[in-house]
Amino acid sequence: LTYQVCHSCFKKQARLQRCGQCKFAHYCDRTCQKAAWTEHKNECVAIRNYGKPTNETIRLASRILWRMAREEDSVAEDRLSSLKDLQDHVDDLSEEENTQLASDVEVLRSYWHPNNQHFDNQFLSHIFGV
Numbered sequence: 001l002t003y004q005v006c007h008s009c010f011k012k013q014a015r016l017q018r019c020g021q022c023k024f025a026h027y028c029d030r031t032c033q034k035a036a037w038t039e040h041k042n043e044c045v046a047i048r049n050y051g052k053p054t055n056e057t058i059r060l061a062s063r064i065l066w067r068m069a070r071e072e073d074s075v076a077e078d079r080l081s082s083l084k085d086l087q088d089h090v091d092d093l094s095e096e097e098n099t100q101l102a103s104d105v106e107v108l109r110s111y112w113h114p115n116n117q118h119f120d121n122q123f124l125s126h127i128f129g130v
Helices: 030-050 056-070 095-111 121-129
Strands: none
Touching: 030 056, 030 095, 056 095, 056 121, 095 121
């Protein structure tokens, strides 16, 4: 299904153009590709460096971290709460879910290149838990 939905406008189509660099993201046309570039450029590099796309959970956590890095200096006053304020439910996870969480954190560390930003495992677990 990932290959039938535009990664910019989310329209479902049988024939989409894929990103020439990572070969993962698909777009209706150049307009959609350009509109998505700010969000996609870090993911594009990560997919190429990691060698393949990761699962949706890790890609979402990565996008959160990239956005946090990008918006580091600008804190919007109209936000209801910050990520740090949200409840993560990590303490409620089963043993199997904790094992999966630890695995996801390790894959995220390999996939996401921090650009001098260092997040500890507890914060990364918090993102997955939210």
